[in-house]
Amino acid sequence: MKRYFFTLALALVALVASAQIKKPALMVIPSDVWCISNGYYTEIDNMGTTMKVPNYKQALQENMGLKLAIAKLNDLMAERQFPLQSLEQTIKNLEQQRMEDNLTMSKAGNELAESPLDEVARVAKCDIILELSWELKDFGPKHSLSYVLEGRDAYTSKTIGAASGTGAPSFTADVDVLLEEAIVANMDNFNNRLLDHFTEMQTIGREVSLDIKVFANNAAGVDLETEFGDDELIDIINDWLQKNTVQGRFTMPYASENVANFTQVRIPVYDERGRAIDANGFAKGLAKMLKKEPYNIPSKVLVKGLGRAVIILGEK
Amino acid sequence: MKKIFFTLLAAALCMPMMAVGLRQKKADKDTNEFRYEIECAGNAIQGTYLVKVWSYSKKAAIAENQCRKNAVHGVIFKGYGGGQGCVSQRPLANNPGAEAQNQEYFKSFFANGGEFQKYASIMEGTTETVKVGKEYKIGVVVSVRKDDLRKALEAAGIIRGLSSGF
Numbered sequence: 001m002k003r004y005f006f007t008l009a010l011a012l013v014a015l016v017a018s019a020q021i022k023k024p025a026l027m028v029i030p031s032d033v034w035c036i037s038n039g040y041y042t043e044i045d046n047m048g049t050t051m052k053v054p055n056y057k058q059a060l061q062e063n064m065g066l067k068l069a070i071a072k073l074n075d076l077m078a079e080r081q082f083p084l085q086s087l088e089q090t091i092k093n094l095e096q097q098r099m100e101d102n103l104t105m106s107k108a109g110n111e112l113a114e115s116p117l118d119e120v121a122r123v124a125k126c127d128i129i130l131e132l133s134w135e136l137k138d139f140g141p142k143h144s145l146s147y148v149l150e151g152r153d154a155y156t157s158k159t160i161g162a163a164s165g166t167g168a169p170s171f172t173a174d175v176d177v178l179l180e181e182a183i184v185a186n187m188d189n190f191n192n193r194l195l196d197h198f199t200e201m202q203t204i205g206r207e208v209s210l211d212i213k214v215f216a217n218n219a220a221g222v223d224l225e226t227e228f229g230d231d232e233l234i235d236i237i238n239d240w241l242q243k244n245t246v247q248g249r250f251t252m253p254y255a256s257e258n259v260a261n262f263t264q265v266r267i268p269v270y271d272e273r274g275r276a277i278d279a280n281g282f283a284k285g286l287a288k289m290l291k292k293e294p295y296n297i298p299s300k301v302l303v304k305g306l307g308r309a310v311i312i313l314g315e316k
Numbered sequence: 317m318k319k320i321f322f323t324l325l326a327a328a329l330c331m332p333m334m335a336v337g338l339r340q341k342k343a344d345k346d347t348n349e350f351r352y353e354i355e356c357a358g359n360a361i362q363g364t365y366l367v368k369v370w371s372y373s374k375k376a377a378i379a380e381n382q383c384r385k386n387a388v389h390g391v392i393f394k395g396y397g398g399g400q401g402c403v404s405q406r407p408l409a410n411n412p413g414a415e416a417q418n419q420e421y422f423k424s425f426f427a428n429g430g431e432f433q434k435y436a437s438i439m440e441g442t443t444e445t446v447k448v449g450k451e452y453k454i455g456v457v458v459s460v461r462k463d464d465l466r467k468a469l470e471a472a473g474i475i476r477g478l479s480s481g482f
Contacts, residue, residue: 023482076362080477080478081479082479144401165403166401167359168402184362186403192406195476198478198481199481
C-alpha cells in the first residue's frame with residue numbers, strides 16, 4: 001500500500017514539474033542611441049556605407065553609470081526572483097565563440113548574418129533584452145534625467161513594454177543618484193508589462209518567423225510546388241506547422257514557387273525534454289521531417305538570431 | 317425610578333461610543349466604495365510608495381485614521397497618477413475583480429487593527445484639513461511598504477508574481 005502511495009506521489013510531483021516551464025532569461029544592454037551619443041561605437045564599412053555599431057565592451061569598461069544602472073536593475077529583478085544575465089560575461093563568451101565561428105565559417109564558406117545585438121542574445125541565450133538609455137538635461141541650475149527602459153523579445157525584436165519618463169528637476173548634478181531614482185520609480189510599471197508578456201507566452205507560445213527558400217537548379221529537383229501524392233510541398237509544410245505550432249498559430253503572408261514566408265509562428269517554449277526551443281531548433285525539426293521518406297529533400301538551416309530561421313531546400 | 321435613571325445614564329454614556337462606531341462604519345464604507353483620493357507625494361525609497369491620501373469624515377480624527385487604510389487600499393486596487401517628476405503606478409491587483417473574488421480575505425485584512433497596518437505609516441506633520449460642507453477632508457502623506465505588501469498578496473494567491481508559472 002505504502003509503495004503505491006509513494007509511486008502515486010512521485011508521479012504527481014513529476015506531473016507538476018513537467019507542467020512548469022523554465023524562467024525566461026533577461027539581460028540589460030545599453031541602447032544603440034545611448035552608445036552612439038556617448039561615443040561607445042565602432043564604425044564599420046558595410047558594402048560602401050559606413051555604419052555605427054555599438055561597442056558594448058568599451059561602454060562597460062569606461063562608463064561607471066552604466067555599471068551602476070545594470071547593478072541596480074539586477075538588484076530589483078533579483079528581488080522579483082528574476083536575476084539578470086551578465087552582459088560582461090556574455091561579451092567574454094562571445095569573443096570566444098567568434099574565434100570558433102571564424103574557423104567554422106571559413107570551412108563552410110558562409111557568413112553568419114547577425115547584428116551585434118543578435119549575437120549577444122544568441123550567446124547569452126536570453127529571451128528578453130532590456131535596452132537602457134538615459135540623458136541628463138539642464139534647466140538653469142537644476143538638472144533632470146530622462147530615462148527609457150525598453151523590453152524587447154530577443155526572438156522577434158518586438159517591444160514587450162517600456163518604462164520612460166523625466167524626473168523632477170533637481171539641484172543634484174550627480175547622474176548616478178538621479179539614475180537610481182529613475183530606475184526605482186519606473187521598475188514596477190515595467191514589471192507589470194513583463195508579467196503581461198509572460199502570461200501571453202505561457203498561454204500561446206513564443207513568436208518566431210520562418211522563411212523557406214529553394215536553391216536554384218538544386219540537385220534534388222524540388223520547389224515548393226513539387227507534388228507528393230495529392231499534395232504540393234507547401235501544403236505538406238503547412239500541415240507540419242499546423243501540428244507543431246501552439247494551437248496551430250501561424251500566418252503565411254507570402255508564398256510562391258521558390259519562397260514562402262511564415263510570420264507570427266507560435267512555437268512551444270520548451271520541447272518535450274524541457275530544452276528551450278528557438279527558431280533555429282524549430283526549423284531543424286521541419287528540415288528533419290523533409291529529409292525523411294518519402295520526401296528525401298536535403299536542406300540548409302541558416303541562423304538569423306533567436307527568432308528567425310531560414311530553410312533553403314534542395315541542397316545541404 | 318432608579319432603574320429608569322440608570323438606563324438613561326447608560327444610554328447617554330453609550331451614545332458617543334455608538335456614534336464613533338457608526339462613523340467608523342461609514343468611513344469603511346467610503347473606503348470600499350473608493351471614496352477617497354490618492355496621489356503621488358514624491359519619489360520614495362526603494363520598496364515603498366509615498367502617497368498623499370485624502371479621506372472624508374464628519375470627525376477629523378476618524379478621517380486621519382482612515383487615511384492609512386485608504387493608502388493601502390489605493391495601492392492595491394486603485395493605483396495613482398503621476399506628473400511633476402512623479403511616476404504613475406498601476407494597482408498591485410491587475411485583476412479588477414480581485415476585491416470581490418477575495419472578499420473574506422480583504423474583510424479581515426482591512427478590519428480595524430487588521431494586517432493593513434503593517435504596510436503603512438503616516439508621515440508626521442503632513443496632515444492637511446479642509447472643511448467640506450458638513451464633513452472634513454483630511455489629507456495625509458503615507459508611506460506604503462509596497463514590496464512587502466505585494467509579497468503578502470502573492471503568498472495569499474491574490475495576485476500573480478512575476479515568476480509564477482515558471
